[in-house]
Amino acid sequence: MSTADYKTMTTAEIREDFLKFFESKGCKLCPSSSLVPDDPSLLLANAGMNQFKEYYQGSKTMKEIGACSCQKCLRTNDIDNIGDARHLSFFEMLGNFSFGGYTKADAIAWAYEFITSPEHLGLPKDRLYMTVFENDEEAIELWHAQGVDYDHISRLGEEDNFWAAGPTGPCGPCSEIYFDQGEEFGCGSPDCAPGCDCDRYLEFWNLVFTQYDRQEDGSMPELPHRNIDTGMGLERIAAIMQHKGTNYDGDLLQSLIGVGEKLSGHEYGTDAAKDRSLRILADHSRAVTFMIGDGILPGNEGRGYILRRLLRRAVYHARLMNIQSPFLSTYVDEVTRLMGDNYPALVEQNALIQGIVRAEEERFGATLDAGESMLETECAKLAEGAVLPGEVAFKLHDTYGFPIDLTREICEAAGHEVDMEGFDACMTEQKERARAAANRDAWSNFNDVWTGLSDKLAATEFCGYDADAADGCRVVAIVAREAEADEAHAGDEVSVVLDQTPFYAEMGGQCGDTGYLTDGGSLKVRVSDTKGKNGLYAHVATVEEGTLRVGDVVTAAVDHGRRELIRRNHTATHLLDAALKQVLGEHVSQAGSFVGPDRLRFDFTHFEAMTADELARVEGLVNAEIFAAEPIVTRVMGLDEAKASGAVALFGEKYGETVRVVSTGDSDAPFSRELCGGTHARNTADLGLFKIVSESSVGSNARRIEAVTSMGAIEHLDEQLELLAGVAHELKCRPADAAERVASLNHELRDTRKKLEAVTTGAGSDKVAEAFRSAVQLDGYKAVVARLDGLSGKDMRSAWDGIRDAAEGEPVACVIASATPDGKVALLAGATDAAVASGFKAGDIVKNIASLVGGRGGGRPNMAQAGGSDVSGIDAALDAARKELGL
Numbered sequence: 046m047s048t049a050d051y052k053t054m055t056t057a058e059i060r061e062d063f064l065k066f067f068e069s070k071g072c073k074l075c076p077s078s079s080l081v082p083d084d085p086s087l088l089l090a091n092a093g094m095n096q097f098k099e100y101y102q103g104s105k106t107m108k109e110i111g112a113c114s115c116q117k118c119l120r121t122n123d124i125d126n127i128g129d130a131r132h133l134s135f136f137e138m139l140g141n142f143s144f145g146g147y148t149k150a151d152a153i154a155w156a157y158e159f160i161t162s163p164e165h166l167g168l169p170k171d172r173l174y175m176t177v178f179e180n181d182e183e184a185i186e187l188w189h190a191q192g193v194d195y196d197h198i199s200r201l202g203e204e205d206n207f208w209a210a211g212p213t214g215p216c217g218p219c220s221e222i223y224f225d226q227g228e229e230f231g232c233g234s235p236d237c238a239p240g241c242d243c244d245r246y247l248e249f250w251n252l253v254f255t256q257y258d259r260q261e262d263g264s265m266p267e268l269p270h271r272n273i274d275t276g277m278g279l280e281r282i283a284a285i286m287q288h289k290g291t292n293y294d295g296d297l298l299q300s301l302i303g304v305g306e307k308l309s310g311h312e313y314g315t316d317a318a319k320d321r322s323l324r325i326l327a328d329h330s331r332a333v334t335f336m337i338g339d340g341i342l343p344g345n346e347g348r349g350y351i352l353r354r355l356l357r358r359a360v361y362h363a364r365l366m367n368i369q370s371p372f373l374s375t376y377v378d379e380v381t382r383l384m385g386d387n388y389p390a391l392v393e394q395n396a397l398i399q400g401i402v403r404a405e406e407e408r409f410g411a412t413l414d415a416g417e418s419m420l421e422t423e424c425a426k427l428a429e430g431a432v433l434p435g436e437v438a439f440k441l442h443d444t445y446g447f448p449i450d451l452t453r454e455i456c457e458a459a460g461h462e463v464d465m466e467g468f469d470a471c472m473t474e475q476k477e478r479a480r481a482a483a484n485r486d487a488w489s490n491f492n493d494v495w496t497g498l499s500d501k502l503a504a505t506e507f508c509g510y511d512a513d514a515a516d517g518c519r520v521v522a523i524v525a526r527e528a529e530a531d532e533a534h535a536g537d538e539v540s541v542v543l544d545q546t547p548f549y550a551e552m553g554g555q556c557g558d559t560g561y562l563t564d565g566g567s568l569k570v571r572v573s574d575t576k577g578k579n580g581l582y583a584h585v586a587t588v589e590e591g592t593l594r595v596g597d598v599v600t601a602a603v604d605h606g607r608r609e610l611i612r613r614n615h616t617a618t619h620l621l622d623a624a625l626k627q628v629l630g631e632h633v634s635q636a637g638s639f640v641g642p643d644r645l646r647f648d649f650t651h652f653e654a655m656t657a658d659e660l661a662r663v664e665g666l667v668n669a670e671i672f673a674a675e676p677i678v679t680r681v682m683g684l685d686e687a688k689a690s691g692a693v694a695l696f697g698e699k700y701g702e703t704v705r706v707v708s709t710g711d712s713d714a715p716f717s718r719e720l721c722g723g724t725h726a727r728n729t730a731d732l733g734l735f736k737i738v739s740e741s742s743v744g745s746n747a748r749r750i751e752a753v754t755s756m757g758a759i760e761h762l763d764e765q766l767e768l769l770a771g772v773a774h775e776l777k778c779r780p781a782d783a784a785e786r787v788a789s790l791n792h793e794l795r796d797t798r799k800k801l802e803a804v805t806t807g808a809g810s811d812k813v814a815e816a817f818r819s820a821v822q823l824d825g826y827k828a829v830v831a832r833l834d835g836l837s838g839k840d841m842r843s844a845w846d847g848i849r850d851a852a853e854g855e856p857v858a859c860v861i862a863s864a865t866p867d868g869k870v871a872l873l874a875g876a877t878d879a880a881v882a883s884g885f886k887a888g889d890i891v892k893n894i895a896s897l898v899g900g901r902g903g904g905r906p907n908m909a910q911a912g913g914s915d916v917s918g919i920d921a922a923l924d925a926a927r928k929e930l931g932l
């Protein structure tokens with residue numbers, strides 16, 4: 046490319062210059078929003094305009110004439126394409142926006158000024174081309190008014206020049222700006238022009254004139270005002286400003302490609318397949334870093350799945366490049382170094398990002414090992430060019446978690462296609478099996494009686510938030526033995542539906558209530574559980590006394606003490622959730638819970654085991670909130686208002702129009718604020734005390750905490766103290782000294798082990814084995830007479846044990862002597878009972894030879910020991926023993 050006719054700028058310079066330029070025009074500089082959009086219709090931020098949707102729709106206004114930003118975006122429509130020289134998953138988009146503030150004319154004039162003015166990009170005018178939407182004469186004239194020749198302006202259809210962020214929402218016709226890279230980049234076709242698929246004309250800036258609001262039914266009413274939404278891919282314009290042909294040649298991505306070059310030893314630009322892997326690594330590692338930085342965790346659905354796919358694809362390509370694991374952390378560091386100044390989340394969340402990539406990389410490395418070897422075996426079975434059966438690909442996916450796109454990639458490299466139809470069929474079958482199983486479960490205790498009842502009865506009204514008992518509850522249905530009944534008698538087991546009830550039905554993790562239904566007379570019905578069935582509350586009950594009839598009016602009283610415990614544990618899950626977010630980070634989100642009277646269980650997303658310190662901090666935060674005695678405030682409000690107040694909602698959970706918001710205290714920034722339908726303590730102080738009982742893993746990136754409050758916490762502490770008392774009793778010390786006592790016992794044990802090892806596995810045991818080999822067969826037993834220097838008096842016993850073991854139950858006897866480590870002599874004679882019976886007398890031998898080593902001793906016929914002081918007499922002593930035995 047000719048480089049002489051315009052200047053060079055770095056990515057950082059372009060970013061800064063663009064934002065300053067539009068600020069100087071009166072636009073409000075807005076930071077990039079998170080990659081996780083605050084918009085359920087969108088999976089990931091894919092354009093600068095996402096964060097301004099409500100301004101376009103007119104429900105929000107700003108005092109400035111418009112806005113500008115540099116937005117992190119992620120587009121993964123076609124992950125398989127990423128790796129070619131053009132496509133990126135993550136990219137930065139420079140944009141300026143107007144919501145009825147400045148006009149289309151302004152937008153066009155400013156865009157032209159920015160790209161052509163020597164103070165800014167200063168691109169040569171003759172290399173710039175504009176496209177407009179079909180019959181947008183206005184845009185043509187506006188460009189022409191800037192001095193653009195008509196033959197540099199062309200019309201394109203809806204596919205190119207109509208822009209929408211998604212299937213619904215703000216959209217409109219657009220006008221694109223192209224840079225002519227020169228004829229040498231072209232396809233040579235006489236029709237080659239902006240919009241052609243070849244590389245000659247590079248589209249780098251899209252000016253959208255957002256004026257419609259597309260609805261679900263496809264209709265497009267006008268937005269309240271005419272808007273502007275422009276987007277310029279920063280990587281694209283950086284490549285142009287650096288006189289480079291492709292996105293990946295710009296300074297920023299080149300630095301990341303450099304990481305791969307260093308790790309793999311491969312020089313970029315020398316091998317097409319390896320270059321592709323280097324681009325994939327550069328792109329995916331950057332995307333992964335940003336995604337986790339914005340709180341996305343690897344998972345099997347939605348964003349989590351996209352993240353996992355990108356991360357795994359990177360790990361796979363690193364393997365192709367022979368890059369040793371773990372390598373992703375090196376990329377994370379480089380991305381953070383390059384971009385952390387502009388995106389502080391990368392720096393703030395560094396520990397989280399590193400932790401997650403490490404864990405996923407490890408896990409997937411193991412999967413790859415297993416899957417790859419299975420796939421290799423399968424491919425080897427195939428004839429050349431044969432198709433890999435869909436069932437095999439499915440088994441890899443299902444059993445080994447081996448991603449289908451990798452299976453395809455590996456097979457392709459080995460010259461095999463994958464039978465995708467077969468694979469899809471297996472997937473569908475599996476889904477159907479799962480659905481059928483789920484239905485069976487759901488319907489097994491929700492049979493036709495209940496569907497019929499829920500059709501004809503109004504939903505049960507719950508009146509138990511404040512009170513635990515209610516008078517005037519009417520029995521509207523009784524179900525006995527899976528059928529509707531008019532009445533039930535003492536001894537009958539039934540499910541009872543009331544028009545209103547203070548009994549909480551098992552829901553949202555909180556267990557069902559127990560208690561009694563009475564009528565002030567003889568009726569007594571014991572409720573052992575409460576379950577929700579299509580809006581009806583089924584009191585699972587036994588009639589203890591009297592007769593219960595449909596139409597009866599009863600008093601429903603929840604077991605107060607049990608309910609109080611449940612209330613406290615439910616509030617504790619909220620405090621725990623908030624504390625975990627504070628200690629571990631905002632990525633923590635509830636993944637399931639169980640709230641019972643005696644304990645609570647809370648599952649949440651996190652990538653590694655919590656440390657003792659983290660657990661202590663979480664416990665401390667929760668207890669501090671308990672001791673702060675904050676009242677629990679519950680308000681019913683609209684869902685939008687609740688979300689705006691920062692209430693924690695469960696991802697993917699469906700909420701009604703109005704929701705209950707449960708907060709600790711009434712301040713604007715409470716310790717905890719959550720959407721919740723459960724029953725709660727009145728004040729955090731009711732919880733008394735909070736103790737974590739365990740923390741464990743429940744699947745990848747999910748942890749579980751079990752905890753107790755109030756009476757449960759006291760019981761837990763009592764149990765712990767009892768345990769400690771038991772330990773102290775065994776150790777015969779005071780509980781306070783137990784740790785020290787155990788430490789000293791451990792020390793002693795270690796010493797003893799070491800010595801024992803020396804005897805049984807070290808030089809000692811070798812000597813023993815050797816001595817045994819020299820055994821001489823006597824009448825009725827084998828005799829070993831040997832010198833085993835280096836053993837102490839104590840060790841001699843082990844040596845005898847060793848000799849006896851070596852004899853494997855045969856009669857054996859020994860006379861052994863050692864020059865001990867402290868310069869003395871140890872003698873030992875030992876014999877099995879059979880050897881004694883054959884005449885061996887250990888005591889006598891030792892007694893007779895001890896004097897030769899300056900000692901004295903003796904013992905029983907089967908075991909005798911002596912010590913001595915004269916090492917020089919050892920051999921003579923052993924000779925004497927031999928003589929005595931007739932050897």
Ligand code: SER
Pocket residue numbers: 091092093094140208251252253274275276277
């Ligand atoms: N939203 C348009 C795009 O992404 C312009 O910003 O291309």
